[in-house]
Amino acid sequence: MNIEIANRLLQYRKASGLSQEELAEKIGVSRQAVSKWERSEASPDTDNLILLAEVYGVTLDELLRGKSEDSKAKEDTADDFTPDENTTYSEKKHVSFKNGIHVRNEKDTVDISFKEGINVKSDDGTRVHVGTDGIHVHDGEKVRAYTNENGHIMVDDSIEHNENSKEKALKRFPAWAVSLGIFFAWGFSGVFFGWTLAWISFLLIPLYYSLVDAVFKRNPSHFAYPVLCVIFQMITGFVFGGWHWGWIAYLTIPIYYGITAVFKKPKNK
Secondary structure (H helix, E strand, O other): OOHHHHHHHHHHHHHOOOOHHHHHHHHOOOHHHHHHHHOOOOOOOHHHHHHHHHHHOOOHHHHHHOOOHHHHHHHHHHOOOOOOOOOOOOOOOEEEOOOOEEEEOOOOEEEEEOOOEEEEEOOOOOEEEEEOOEEEEEOOOOOEEEEOOOOOEEEEOOOOOOOOHHHHHHHHOOHHHHHHHHHHHHHHHOHHHOHHHHHHHHHHHHHHHHHHHHHHHOOHHHOOHHHHHHHHHHHHHHHHOOHHHHHHHHHHHHHHHHHHHHHOOOOEO
């Protein structure tokens, strides 16, 4: 590719306030491909050139050859004014209407589409999402507001967007590896029906992670209690022959979540 075109692609991308990753995602290519175009190591095909022109809001001719003399003359005429005390200046913004409405400047982004809903992201970390799953607001630190399934506005200031180190460490713990070890040890040992029942060890994975989540969120309803009921019925059925009464464990599920609802009352604000 011509080095001038490569430099032009780089300048247009920077003027649009897009990173290589963001641009690559918009036009459906890899970040490495964008990087090669801007280093003049490869050339985008015709389809990608058209997409680039649409994203940057320029014609294909302007993208390849630069702005014409007529375009420059019009810009010079438009800029030929004397600012007064009432003149205000704004940051350079990029607006795109591809698959919705997208507005970006150096600090904030606004994306509106039928598929993703409305998403607003501010430079200070504040994020707002409005979609079919409700309204979610996060201030980037500790406070998170959202609407629940009943349409009530909930405010949870007991959590942080960034998990603390202890929670991260517990969630990184390879529970799947432990379950796999139990599975093989149980199966080869042959005790308690061996391989026939050893698969239950894999149910420990959702139990572990949901327990960690319930503890740190201070919300017992996050615990995967129905999975515990499945384990109970399998053990009572295979080991004690209690297939005819082990299913009673499932009747305790609504009782469990009813009790957790009492202890975890939502904050309406």
